Amino acid sequence: MNNGLPIDRRSEQAYGYVLETSGLTKSFTQGGATIDVLRGVDLAIAPGEIVALLGPSGSGKSTLLQAVGLLEGGFQGSIKIAGTEASKLNAHERTVVRRDSLGFVYQFHHLLPDFNATENVVLPQLVHGATRAEADARSAELLTQLRLGHRLTHRPSQLSGGEQQRVAVARALANKPALVLADEPTGNLDEHTADIVFAEFVRLVREQGTAALVATHNERLAARMDRVFRLHEGRLA
Numbered sequence: 356m357n358n359g360l361p362i363d364r365r366s367e368q369a370y371g372y373v374l375e376t377s378g379l380t381k382s383f384t385q386g387g388a389t390i391d392v393l394r395g396v397d398l399a400i401a402p403g404e405i406v407a408l409l410g411p412s413g414s415g416k417s418t419l420l421q422a423v424g425l426l427e428g429g430f431q432g433s434i435k436i437a438g439t440e441a442s443k444l445n446a447h448e449r450t451v452v453r454r455d456s457l458g459f460v461y462q463f464h465h466l467l468p469d470f471n472a473t474e475n476v477v478l479p480q481l482v483h484g485a486t487r488a489e490a491d492a493r494s495a496e497l498l499t500q501l502r503l504g505h506r507l508t509h510r511p512s513q514l515s516g517g518e519q520q521r522v523a524v525a526r527a528l529a530n531k532p533a534l535v536l537a538d539e540p541t542g543n544l545d546e547h548t549a550d551i552v553f554a555e556f557v558r559l560v561r562e563q564g565t566a567a568l569v570a571t572h573n574e575r576l577a578a579r580m581d582r583v584f585r586l587h588e589g590r591l592a
């Protein structure tokens with residue numbers, strides 16, 4: 356199946372996909388019953404593409420993001436991140452792929468409460484090998500682009516919901532990942548704030564040439580992305 360493959364395959368030849376899955380399956384067993392959540396998901400995302408992942412509640416959007424984010428095991432099938440087959444990697448190698456190639460944005464910001472905005476964006480860069488000066492400069496640049504230049508030393512509890520999510524976006528993009536995985540990134544915000552934060556997210560992702568896979572219930576946001584994947588009965592339609 357070619358569900359979700361771009362029509363223009365020239366991009367594949369030029370760059371390779373940042374994310375490619377084939378035959379991805381995942382089942383949960385709960386109370387003796389087995390739920391087949393993913394039943395053979397085939398998808399491919401080219402560099403720089405922004406793709407919506409739509410599907411009703413419980414259709415498996417988060418499960419799919421956890422799989423391709425190499426956050427959970429127990430999947431069958433192939434996941435390739437920037438050409439690397441994840442099933443062949445050990446735990447340390449998966450951590451390196453996550454650190455070097457992926458960024459994550461969640462519905463709730465998951466910022467470290469005792470660190471300020473800058474420090475939250477600096478930390479993943481230090482783990483990635485940047486110097487403190489480099490990381491500080493990159494954090495200030497990103498946070499300023501996200502209109503948070505006047506909030507650099509505020510802690511998460513001193514920021515509004517929209518500001519917290521913008522820090523989370525900056526953190527996800529800090530190491531210039533090939534792909535950002537976002538699970539309802541604006542789902543916790545009111546409609547107006549969600550629109551603004553989402554527009555900023557898209558603008559920054561495009562500027563950086565980063566690809567994004569964004570799980571959402573929001574058809575309006577989905578319409579602003581390059582393509583839409585719909586998860587239905589465990590497959591993409």
Ligand SMILES: Nc1ncnc2c1ncn2[C@@H]1O[C@H](COP(=O)(O)OP(=O)(O)OP(=O)(O)O)[C@@H](O)[C@H]1O
Nearest residue numbers: 383384385392410411412413414415416417418419
């Ligand atoms: N750890 C688990 N154990 C058992 N069942 C699970 C587990 N995690 C998820 N599920 C089930 O898998 C299905 C898919 O869940 P998932 O969270 O991926 O859906 P979703 O599309 O992200 O939903 P929502 O839009 O409500 O966040 C649901 O029926 C859920 O109950």
